[in-house]
Amino acid sequence: MSSSSRSSAEIAPRPATLRDGGVWIDYGACVVRVRSPIAALADQIEVVYRAFPIQQQGEFADYHVSIDFGRGLRRHLRPTCRFAIDGVEPFEPFPAASALPMFEWGVNWCFAQRGNQFVLLHAGVLARDGRAVIMAATPGSGKSTLTAAMMLRGFRLLSDEFGVLDPVSTELRAMLKPVALKNRSIDVIREFSPDAVIGPTFRGTRKGDVAHLAPDRASTAAVRQSARPVLVIFPRFSEGGRLELKPQPPEQAFSRLAFNSFNYALLGPLSFDAVADVAAGCPAYELAYGKLDEAIRCIDELLAESRGAADAA
Amino acid sequence: MRPESRLLAGRHLLPLLADVTHLQSMSLADWDGTLRLARQARLLGVLAHRIVRDPELLSSVPEAVHGHLRSSINFAAHRLQMVRIELAHLEAALPAGITVVLLKGAAYIAEDLPFAQGRMPNDVDLLVARRDLDAAESALAAAGWEAETTDAYDQRYYREWSHELPPMRIPGHALEVDLHHTIAPVTSRTRADDALLESGLRPLPGSRFHVLSAADQIIHSVIHLFQDSEMAGRLRDLVDIDGLIRLHMRDEADWQTLHERARRHRADRLLWFALQYCRAWLATPVPQSCTVGQRPPLPTRMLMDLLMRHACLPLIADDGEPRVRGIARGLGQLRYHWLRMPPTLLARHLCHKGFARLAPRSD
Numbered sequence: 001m002s003s004s005s006r007s008s009a010e011i012a013p014r015p016a017t018l019r020d021g022g023v024w025i026d027y028g029a030c031v032v033r034v035r036s037p038i039a040a041l042a043d044q045i046e047v048v049y050r051a052f053p054i055q056q057q058g059e060f061a062d063y064h065v066s067i068d069f070g071r072g073l074r075r076h077l078r079p080t081c082r083f084a085i086d087g088v089e090p091f092e093p094f095p096a097a098s099a100l101p102m103f104e105w106g107v108n109w110c111f112a113q114r115g116n117q118f119v120l121l122h123a124g125v126l127a128r129d130g131r132a133v134i135m136a137a138t139p140g141s142g143k144s145t146l147t148a149a150m151m152l153r154g155f156r157l158l159s160d161e162f163g164v165l166d167p168v169s170t171e172l173r174a175m176l177k178p179v180a181l182k183n184r185s186i187d188v189i190r191e192f193s194p195d196a197v198i199g200p201t202f203r204g205t206r207k208g209d210v211a212h213l214a215p216d217r218a219s220t221a222a223v224r225q226s227a228r229p230v231l232v233i234f235p236r237f238s239e240g241g242r243l244e245l246k247p248q249p250p251e252q253a254f255s256r257l258a259f260n261s262f263n264y265a266l267l268g269p270l271s272f273d274a275v276a277d278v279a280a281g282c283p284a285y286e287l288a289y290g291k292l293d294e295a296i297r298c299i300d301e302l303l304a305e306s307r308g309a310a311d312a313a
Numbered sequence: 314m315r316p317e318s319r320l321l322a323g324r325h326l327l328p329l330l331a332d333v334t335h336l337q338s339m340s341l342a343d344w345d346g347t348l349r350l351a352r353q354a355r356l357l358g359v360l361a362h363r364i365v366r367d368p369e370l371l372s373s374v375p376e377a378v379h380g381h382l383r384s385s386i387n388f389a390a391h392r393l394q395m396v397r398i399e400l401a402h403l404e405a406a407l408p409a410g411i412t413v414v415l416l417k418g419a420a421y422i423a424e425d426l427p428f429a430q431g432r433m434p435n436d437v438d439l440l441v442a443r444r445d446l447d448a449a450e451s452a453l454a455a456a457g458w459e460a461e462t463t464d465a466y467d468q469r470y471y472r473e474w475s476h477e478l479p480p481m482r483i484p485g486h487a488l489e490v491d492l493h494h495t496i497a498p499v500t501s502r503t504r505a506d507d508a509l510l511e512s513g514l515r516p517l518p519g520s521r522f523h524v525l526s527a528a529d530q531i532i533h534s535v536i537h538l539f540q541d542s543e544m545a546g547r548l549r550d551l552v553d554i555d556g557l558i559r560l561h562m563r564d565e566a567d568w569q570t571l572h573e574r575a576r577r578h579r580a581d582r583l584l585w586f587a588l589q590y591c592r593a594w595l596a597t598p599v600p601q602s603c604t605v606g607q608r609p610p611l612p613t614r615m616l617m618d619l620l621m622r623h624a625c626l627p628l629i630a631d632d633g634e635p636r637v638r639g640i641a642r643g644l645g646q647l648r649y650h651w652l653r654m655p656p657t658l659l660a661r662h663l664c665h666k667g668f669a670r671l672a673p674r675s676d
Contacts, residue, residue: 031377035631060345060377064631086349087630117383266391 015039017056022066024058025049028174028223029115029164032107033061038081041067041099048100048178048199048212051220063110067099085110098202101210104180108161111175112262118173119271120262121163125172125227126155131307132172132227133299134163134278135235136257142237142289145185148213149292150299152193157219158227162262167274171226176219178212186211192292230306232257232284233299241290243298253284282306322548322626323594326350330552331596333363334370341375346629348381353627354548357381358389358431389431395487396422399437402483403490404521406456411449413522414440414514416493416533417553420524423517428556432549436480436489440525442511443494450478450492457483458490466665476541496525496533497540497578498652505536505578513574527561528571532580535587540652544645545624554587555595568600582609586617620645 017023022035023045036042045054063085070080070093080093083106090109094102112120124135124147133155137143144160151157158164159175166173178199181189186209189196197214232253248256258264258275283306289295325347328335339347351357361382365371374382396419407413415423418434441449458481462468471479476498480489497505513526525533531554538550562568575584589604591597608614623641628634 030380059340059342060375062377062381064349064629066631086353114384115380116385116387117380267387268391268394270387 015042018042018045021056022064024055024061025052026055026223027107027111028158028176029118029162030062030111030175031058031060032110033058033064034066034103035064036067036081036099036103037069038067038096038099040097041103044100044199045103047197048214050197050214051217052215053220063107063114065103065106065110067103067106069096083109094205098205100199100212101180101202101205104177104212107177111162115162115164116263116266117166119165119167119264119267119274121165121257121275122161122260122262123163123257124160125158125163125174126150127158127172127227128155128300128303130225130227131230131303132158133231133233133303134172134229134257134282135233136163136260138234138236138256138260141235142185143235144179144181145188145237146235146289146292146295148179148181148185148189148196149192150296151179151213151216151219152189152195153293153296154218156222156227157215165229165274165278166226167267167270169226170229170274170277172229173226174219174223176215176223178214180207181211181213183208188292189213229278229282231299231302232278232282233302234284234286235295236286236288238288238290241288243290243294244288245298246286246288248284248286250279250284253282254279283309320622320626321346321628322350322354326354326356326627327594329360330356330555331594333360333367336364336370337373341377344375344378348378349629350627352381352385353629354546355433356549356552357385358433359429359549359552360431361385362389362431386431389433392433392487393422396434396437399486399488399490400522402456402486403437403439403453406452406458407521408448408452409521411441411445411452412511412514413449415517415522415524416440416496417537420530421553423520423522424524426556426560428560429553432553434488436491438477438491438493440493440496440510442507446478446492446494453481453490453492459484461489496529497536497580505532505580509574509577526574527557528567528574529578531557531561531571532575532578532584535575535583536578536580539583539586540649543624543642543649544620545642546627547625548627551587551590551595551625555591555597558591558597558599562598565600568603572603581607585609586621590621616644616648620648 018035018041019037022033024031024033065083065085067081067083070082079096081096081099081102082089082093083091083102091102121134122137124143126133126135126147135143135147147160157176158172160177160179162175164173164175186198186201190198199212201209201211203209234248234256254275257279264271285302287295287298325335325339325343348357351360364374364382365386400419400423416438418429418432419437421429421432461480461482468479471477476495477491477493480491482489495505495507496510510525510529513529514523515526516523534550534554534557538547562571572581575581585604585607588599592599592604619641623638624645628638
């Protein structure tokens with residue numbers, strides 16, 4: 001696996017550290033302590049978490065997880081790895097070489113299972129000046145690709161997978177993780193910007209080829225800051241298609257956000273109120289696009305408009 | 314019993330369950346492990362409710378812990394809703410002529426007992442008289458409940474040797490329903506007195522359901538902990554017993570009733586153990602007179618101590634499970650089967666399960 005160089009002032013998670021005490025990673029909405037004897041995982045974390053302040057000692061972690069080698073005799077023939085949190089192993093073992101995708105999915109699983117103090121929308125979230133755009137996910141929407149591209153054009157990335165809505169403050173929290181790019185998006189993003197730092201490509205996982213884009217320093221530095229939702233976008237990628245913007249009435253935005261969330265039903269009235277507030281307070285659009293830069297320019301204009309509207313009000 | 318402070322759960326989890334103001338002495342690092350233990354024991358929701366009830370207490374909890382408390386309160390609220398939905402379905406499905414008793418979590422929810430706030434029930438436990446079992450089962454089947462297991466041996470095991478039918482569920486529903494005809498496994502050496510149970514039933518106002526008498530609720534929890542589980546990770550059963558005692562045992566007469574009924578259900582020794590651990594671990598107000606005299610023999614007490622300390626209590630096993638814990642869990646399983654089944658039946662059961670594990674499954 002390739003391993004990019006980092007400045008010596010930073011502390012890289014050396015394999016021994018990851019194996020013995022583990023490292024503490026702050027995602028914003030939660031802190032995860034991870035331990036693993038898999039040396040390659042330490043190298044991969046070093047690449048895709050390069051901008052995160054990684055602690056080698058922590059007083060507190062929300063989730064303590066581990067990625068260990070698989071058990072049994074077969075591990076000598078075909079090494080596997082398994083993800084565990086407090087003795088629970090939610091997935092079948094992966095090939096040992098895919099420790100990073102397993103770690104990433106594992107953390108998503110923990111947060112989706114246990115983060116029920118938040119409404120967990122299935123959405124990417126990006127912000128400028130503390131004003132957040134919710135990029136709602138629908139299958140084939142190209143949400144991750146557009147999210148990645150927006151970060152590379154200067155948006156602050158809060159999250160790619162979870163729109164973490166705090167029902168008490170009605171603000172969005174960061175759940176900042178490497179962006180999982182799939183299949184063709186990997187090359188699209190690589191070509192989109194020379195600044196893109198992308199980890200190794202894992203071929204033939206359950207979700208096809210996967211590679212992770214490292215969040216930038218501006219995003220990691222703001223990981224503990226909330227952002228106010230001001231705009232909802234339902235992206236739809238169409239190959240070579242023209243930019244097309246279609247306003248969504250609030251009731252439609254509500255149902256598309258709510259019924260595509262991880263824990264809407266579980267939270268009952270709490271999530272109803274929180275999602276209804278977002279739908280009522282934020283203009284929502286379906287955005288069909290064929291070119292990333294066109295879509296980003298359009299979103300920037302919508303953001304400026306919503307600020308103007310807010311100032312006028 | 315030896316001091317509990319040497320056990321991980323004894324440092325903060327048990328003191329917190331005994332008296333929630335213990336949290337005032339806890340650091341953020343103390344919370345780190347305690348949250349993991351409480352969640353593993355499925356007691357985080359109960360703890361969270363006890364904490365948020367007192368805003369001043371809540372304000373001395375570190376900020377990083379608040380999200381975990383809120384999350385477990387939200388999750389427990391969802392479970393509560395699922396139980397209520399299931400009870401509404403059951404209310405409509407069960408024939409009016411049959412007396413149906415709610416057991417454990419469903420009973421505490423229907424009675425709206427404060428100590429049970431934050432519990433996270435996995436199922437709804439019902440009790441009917443044996444004579445009503447067939448009628449109740451067919452009514453549930455007609456209303457859409459389906460048995461979780463279709464395996465012929467498992468079906469026979471439940472029907473002949475257990476005190477409940479195989480779990481049933483309406484496809485798509487979150488909770489399963491366990492239909493019992495008594496509160497202790499029928500082949501076990503503890504035999505609840507069904508007539509006595511029936512004579513103590515309390516109707517629930519505004520509902521078609523009944524609940525057990527207060528003393529029988531405690532005894533049922535005791536039997537459930539010590540006879541109907543392998544004891545691993547069952548601290549929450551002891552917390553239920555503690556809650557029921559604090560709620561219902563008001564004077565000497567209540568304690569006399571409890572002991573008398575335990576004796577008639579042949580659960581007096583199990584009750585002795587439960588009271589012992591309640592007092593030692595959860596500071597339950599148990600009169601001294603309840604646990605002196607009639608002590609079980611020393612070897613029994615030692616075995617129970619091993620099971621309670623190393624199997625019942627949760628543990629953080631980041632560096633693998635200590636050997637003593639593996640042994641305790643193994644003994645817990647052995648004891649569970651030994652108590653439920655006479656030796657010949659046990660041998661037959663283990664043979665079947667052993668072969669079933671070797672043979673490839675047809676499904």
